[in-house]
Amino acid sequence: MSIVLVRNGERVHALADECSHAAVSLSEGEVSRKGIECWLHGSCFDLETGKPSSLPATEPVDVYAVDIRDGDVFVDVTVTTN
Ligand code: FES
Numbered sequence: 001m002s003i004v005l006v007r008n009g010e011r012v013h014a015l016a017d018e019c020s021h022a023a024v025s026l027s028e029g030e031v032s033r034k035g036i037e038c039w040l041h042g043s044c045f046d047l048e049t050g051k052p053s054s055l056p057a058t059e060p061v062d063v064y065a066v067d068i069r070d071g072d073v074f075v076d077v078t079v080t081t082n
Contacts, residue, residue: 003064003075006031006047013047014064014075020045021057049081 002017004027017027019038029039034053037044043057050060065079 001077002027003077004036005066005073005075006036008047012066012068012073014066015045015047015050016062016064018061019043019057020052020059020061026061 002025003014004017006013006015015026015036017025019026019040021038021041021043024038024040026036026038026045030037032044035044035046038057041056042054043052044054045052045061048063050063052058052060062080065076067074067076
């Protein structure tokens with residue numbers, strides 16, 4: 001399992017590093033205010049929910065719980081929002 005971490009100000013988001021459309025790595029995409037955009041076909045995934053806001057992807061990617069303690073980032077891969 002690969003995870004992509006995205007820092008947004010003081011927050012850190014953890015998402016499955018695999019686009020739900022064609023299983024390419026989301027960590028090679030671009031991050032914007034709308035989310036993380038898949039580099040291959042351009043679907044954009046919300047950092048909070050993992051839901052795509054644009055086609056061709058129609059299924060969300062898993063989003064994992066993140067805890068930051070003393071500057072260290074902990075990701076609970078057993079807890080997803082999907
Ligand atoms: S592979 Fe990501 S949108 Fe198609």
